[in-house]
Amino acid sequence: MTTSYQLKRADFIFKYENDWEKILSKCISRTPQELINELISSELKGRGGAGFPTGLKWKLAAEVVDATKYVICNADEGEPGTFKDREILSMVPYKVLTGMAVCGYVIGAKEGYIYLRGEYFFLQPELNKAIREFEYYCKGINLDFTIRIFMGSGAYICGEETALFESMEGKRGEPRNKPPFPSSYGYMGKPTVINNVETLAHTYTIFKYGAKRFYDLGVQYSRGSKLFSVSGDTPKPGIYELELGMSLADFVDEFGDGDTKAVQVGGASGFLVPRKRFDETAIGFQGKLTGISLPTGGSMMLFNSSRSMFNVLDNYLEFFREESCGQCTPCRVGCQQLLMGIKAVKRGEKNAKYLDKLLRLTETMKLTAKCGLGQSVANSFSSIVENFREEMIY
């Protein structure tokens, strides 16, 4: 068992591999059950941020009996501070396509979609070329699987899986009630597996090198490597593949500019960790690593002491206010209240105690919002207000 919390670089995702035909052929010669088991034993978890075990997701969809099923690659990368998926799709698209095709084979789906965010329109020509090549090969090995690109049109909420389905069905991207979950009722009401771009790219690694190779990376509960999008006050912004489980202190040592005040882990919907907690914070999914463990879609924004945390929060809340779909009360009104609330406190129109009322409000949003967007507003809000309360006050 790995117990290291050190920062370790890895290089799987962007490693150039020219053997995708071979891997795909090899995979479809195995039974779906074998492939699912392989995935389950790798303990790969969704790389979009929520961290649902990928093997289980495939398994659930495979178990549902239905003639029509879908595989969807979620490339609606809208989280502020995240830009890894674009890079994957432009550098190693075939890994993603292979992952999708294998998933289709496993669950019995013949159609795959890549939901590409509108901002990445420029990726389309190259990606289409790769898809055509890929489909041609599939035909050659008698694998009935087609892939289409579905372009988004600029709505962050469509990264939420059920909102994404609605959007693909030509509607407003408003999240659905859950249950039912996508594995039984997804796109067009059919069983659907929806995976993040990076997750699918990782399946390629797992199918090529075996589950163990992947499992050996990272720490308990958080296996494997992960792409991190590093931005903000850092001398070396960019995308890095690191093993999960490192402590935030190590991360800041490597990427900080020496004056890092706080790190926003997981984008606007993630948590802000202040300097005093760097040591006890580890990057990974649930389970006690050191002190706090934070899941993430890979966004790491660093802020140095010249930055006003009020401005950061203000920016996030404005983002949420605009990008909330608007259908459920706690999220629609809550985001507006939070934004206006911190402004009012900052201007001195409300006293500092009002921040507590707002914290209570984020608690309610967390408990009652219909989808992840409204639920996760609480994360950045409470972590910023609790740690930098003095910066919020007039």
Added chain:
Amino acid sequence: MVKKIKISINGIFVEVEDGTTILDAARKAGVIIPTLCFHKDLCIAGNCRVCVVEVAGQKRLAAACATPCEEEMEIFTNSLNVLHSRKQIIELLLSEHNADCTSCFKNGNCELQKLASDYKILKQDFIRLVPFKNYTIDKYSPSIIKDDSKCIRCQRCVRTCAELQGVNALTVAYKGDLMKITTFFEKPMNDVVCSTCGQCINHCPTGALVERNYIEKVWDAISDKTKHVVVQTAPAVRVGLGEELGLGQGVRVTGKMVAALKRLGFDAVMDTDFTADLTIMEEGTELLMRLKAVLVDHDPAVKLPMATSCSPGWIKYIEHLFPDYLDHLSTCKSPQQMFGALAKTYYAKARNLDPETIVSVSIMPCTAKKFEAARPEMHDSGYRDVDYVLTTRELAIMIKQAGIDFMKLDDMHFDRLMGESTGAAVIFGATGGVMEAALRTVYELVTGRDVPFENLNITPVRGMDGVKEASIKIENPLKEWAFLDGVELKCAVAHGLVNAKKVMDSIISGQANYHFIEFMACPGGCLGGGGQPIPTSPEIRLKRAKAIYAEDEGMPLRKSHQNPEIIKIYKDFLGKPLSEKSHHLLHTQYTARKRY
């Protein structure tokens, strides 16, 4: 056999069918969970989050209306978490709601008001959002006023417009804080496909959608001593009005209603039922003429099936969405407009009044009638045929304003000349009623015999099915109708515009070959109209229908052609059905409209 599962709600064990929502299960267990965006007529949205409950073992709260029960689920509807969250959600709703209850038309019948009162939100700490928003109030429609500052975005109206009515005039636009309920390109309701049926009003929990009210105008007319104010009341009003005045659902208040109207100061209180009987005479004759033209003369210009034209919401709907099929509509005006035209001609003459001084008011279960009365075609008497249309709800307000102790009123009768009616007219208020009334008369006209149904009750066209079908075979007709011998008269009845669309689609695709179709815009017919008391639900509509049919059975005359005042008006004034005078006063034509 549906699987049964066991769950516990607040420690009470209940057994429910698999797939039951937590909300329904709780209601079964005698636990009340508050709701706002939930409505029995509509699909589940789960967006207001007021109904959240705690499920043991789950981190987040679940929306009770949208979450199905699972085996051995442990549910708490009332935990501290739930109470706090629910209160805060209501608080949030209030923060974006214009809370001037005292000047709101829905004051006293507002679900948000009730919720706020039940949960006693006493401190409004949140910032009031209303002043920061540029809310619009759309007052251009003659029927409906839409006030965005009172909208809580539950989307009930949007679902009503789409699911119940298939009109889709209202939609959700934008996202985030800008998200709002609006129309195509935020045009006024009057400029879009809106059928003015008013179902959105019936389903709106707050005062965001209300009818345009003409109460003041009518008071002014009554107070004006130089005016002779005539009022007519639609069949469905008498089974709805009681609900607004504290009587139960489905209580008939015909006599009290007449007494109240007289107390209000109307100079003549007459009955739309009279013109309902007249409609049957005109429409029935028109149907027979059309049958002849098609079956005997093979005239390609005459279209079958013939569709009824009593429901102005339906008329506006077909004008917008099926403008190529306007020929199928009967040319008859709706009973209200027939009454209006006659009030300023026949009645004025008989009473020796200057039609200029007559103000014609109608009490309708309908908001579309407000639009209809304002149509430019409706000036056949030389004046505007109907001056003001009030809904059942508005009448109730007038009665309250006048301080009339409704319960204590003695029953009174409608005034003569245009106040007599038959049971056939009464059932106009329920879906299938026009069809039934027409068949009672047409069959007897053609064969000389009663329609072959027990006690004249044509049960196949009754009930709340969306589309109902019936056929009657005509045997041994009178000599002049010999061409109908052996013809099986095929009829259909549709209520709710979404069902109307179904029937229209089947006609367009050629699947259906009906002769005669009754269309009503509102679910349940006029008794579920957009001007009827709120709330509405399938059960309430059934109760009102029951009351209507009971009124019919209690009438001494049950066929339109037996109405002595009808016989008199043809003798004295109109001549015969479809006469020139009828055509001038009682028939109309339709306009094709835009499709959005």
Added chain:
Amino acid sequence: MITKDEVCSVHTSTQKEKFDLLGNVIIDYDRKESNLIQILHMAQAIFGYVPADVQYFIADQMELSISKVNSVLTFYSFFSTQPKGKYTVSICLGTACYVRGGKEVLNKLKSVLGIDVGATTEDKIFSLSVMRCIGACGLAPAMTINNKVYKQVNPNKIPRILGMLK
């Protein structure tokens, strides 16, 4: 029966004597509620104003609630619950005076004296009040200090007028 003149002649008496006197007045008036206004008049004459403890005393003696006494007292502008200053400065805000600048004079008075209408300066020299037409419209804007009328005052004159009294 104690007359108002008698009452007015007891300026020098101690607080206790004043209360005794008021007690006698109340007995004189039979403790009748209908005489409350008369009694309040006398009380104001004795004490110069009707502070809370005097109100309590009256309520107690008359078996009335303090709230009732206060209710009547505050209705009439003649009664004061604040001690009056040596000089009561009253500015007329009747129509004629108002249009000729009474309001500006009032504002000046407020700022010079540093008090609001109805209040008394800390040194107990000036009280400020407002009247509705004192029948000197020809002299507008008019102001009275105790019983003396000042005609055609304007804001600039105020400091001098007050200064002379001080």
Added chain:
Amino acid sequence: MNPVTDLIKSLADQHGRSRHNLLPILQGVVEQEKYLSEYSMIEIARELDLPASEVYGTATFYSFLEYKKMGRYIIRICKTITCSMKGKNQVLLAIQDMLKIGVGETTPDGTFSLLQTNCLGFCHKAPAMLVNNEVFTDLTPEKVREILRMYMNKKKEGGSYDN
């Protein structure tokens, strides 16, 4: 016949006429026309047999589906925190200064429209902006002036709609 009608017809032929083909068709129209006019929404509704109000409701949900008339080049500058931290405001000021328009406005000659948008996914190369579908990163006021000049020249040369 209005050219948009033809465009919509051919888009519908290409993508299909079901509800789930709505978004690609809307995108197709926006790509050509830069925005969705009232007319084109009605035509799309007619073509797909959808209520026009739903087309409108859907279009307004997505920030890339403009429903107001837009310039030939739509500049979308990222306003997320990482870009703000790296001097987005100066860049924005430079653009506004050069084009003499504010955010949400279009130049009188109909060449440029200026909008702000949420994260473009170039935080490591902040600040970033999109001009139509082309991405520009690591912006500075100087750089952005140069880019705009390039587009202005393109326009003068009578360049086609795509860039």
Added chain:
Amino acid sequence: MINITINNKVIQVEEGTTIFEAAKQHGVLIPHFCYMENVHQIGSCRICVVEVEGGKTLMASCVTEVKEGMIVHTNSERVRDVRKVIYELMLSDHPKECLSCWRNQNCELQDLGNLIQISEFRYEGAKSKDIIDTSSPSIVRDSSKCILCRRCVTVCNDIQGVGLMNPHHRGFSTFIGPSEDELLGESVCTNCVQCVLVCPVGALKEKDSTAIVWEALYDKTKTIVVQTAPAVRAALGEVFGYEPGMLVTGKMASALHELGFNYVFDTNFAADLTIMEEGSEFLGRVKNAITAPGKNDVLPMITSCSPGWIKFIEHRYPDQLSNLSSCKSPHMMLGALTKTYFAEKMNIDPANIYVVSVMPCTAKKFEITRPEMFNNGLADVDAVITTRELGRMIKDAGIDFRNLPDGEFDSPLGLSSGAADIFGTTGGVMEAALRTVYELVTGRELPANNLHITPLEGLDRIKTAELKIENPLPEFSFLAEVTVKVAVTSGLLGAAELLNEIKKGTSPYHFIEIMGCPGGCISGGGQPRPVNDAIRTKRLEAIYREDEGKLLRKSHENQDIMMLYHDFLGVPLGHKSHELLHTVYTRRSKN
């Protein structure tokens, strides 16, 4: 009888009737606001104006008497216009935040809006006073919502004789309340809260205790005990849409269990106990008065169940405090027993018991804060909620009250006799006491019609009765041929009348029952609105129905009471009784 015409209809009414009443009798309702039947008719709000032909101005129908030949229009154009304007003016000085007002949907001003139908505000007025006084344990006064209808003034002065609520200043700066610097909590307010009962808007309200009760309910370390007063069961149903006078005892018990209370006890139990203690005390006093006239035992003895009344006498008649029975009020007795007798029996640490009383009364909220009501540092009762507050809690909890099955009170403090039930109405305590006292003294049942002492029943202000005692048991021979004279009053104005008699020494009575609220607890300040004589009568009838339906109708027949004396208390007026069930009173300032 005189003839008048209302809305073109000729009617006959009695002379002296107001236009308002005349119209109402003939099915014409006139919108009104400040008017309150039998309470408040001063015509200050002007909403009820009508047009009388020949009159120059419109007349307030609630104060204008009919005259022969009068022709009245209640709904003419002029009247409607004026009403609208008046209503709008009222609103111009009223906060328009209905949805966050606690009286939302139970507000007469809001209801009026429903009737008058204005669609926009033409007047945006300045706002006058904005005082929020939360100093009282029972009442919160928010003058920003006050619309100066003065109903509370009438009630406080003319019905309760307390005289605290009064208008101050005049014109636009008028406000209603105690005088400017006086706080309700430090005033002579008796906390009877009849003013809250009549306030049409949200200007006066009871202090909310539901929050602390919820908190206690969610605290799993506590044993939560609830008790309900007799009058609650006769009125709680009104909150849930039942007709007045519907008894909901069983449903109420079920609802309380469902709310999560661990034990649901009945204040009625302690009412029976009160009779035992108070009856014994009375006999003791009478005995001393007759057999040893020099001894310092004061007659008439006056009941002490009503905390509003207690505070009134403490302020206004401090010299007569010795006339009061030393018994605590029933719910305090039950609280004290819960934390001793019950705690011992169940082996629970009294510090972990939380006692909640559901009362028709807001003065009880004050009563539990009295220092005398603490035992070993523990409050006898921890929280008091009113009937209205209980209704709200049940609604909050989403309990479908109307479909609840009937539940039962818990033992050992839940059993009661019919004598306890009638504590809820005026005259009830006296009747209950006499049932027991007479039987104790003579060994025979009270010689009355089905145990009812008719002269003591009903809503008259002062009711009196005489009871001659014949053939007493030997130990009570001193009472032979004595005619016991009793009086009953409810509402503090009647109390003042009786007290003045005592003060003068002219009081002929031996025993007096005084209740703070008119009609007794059934129309206490915590009961559902509206309250008028018709509703009082219905609740009163319900209480007597409950009494007559009981197996036991006399307090001393209650076995659980007997058991309590046997196991715990010993005898009435014993040492333990004195410690737990009796109290002392405090002289308070007159103003």
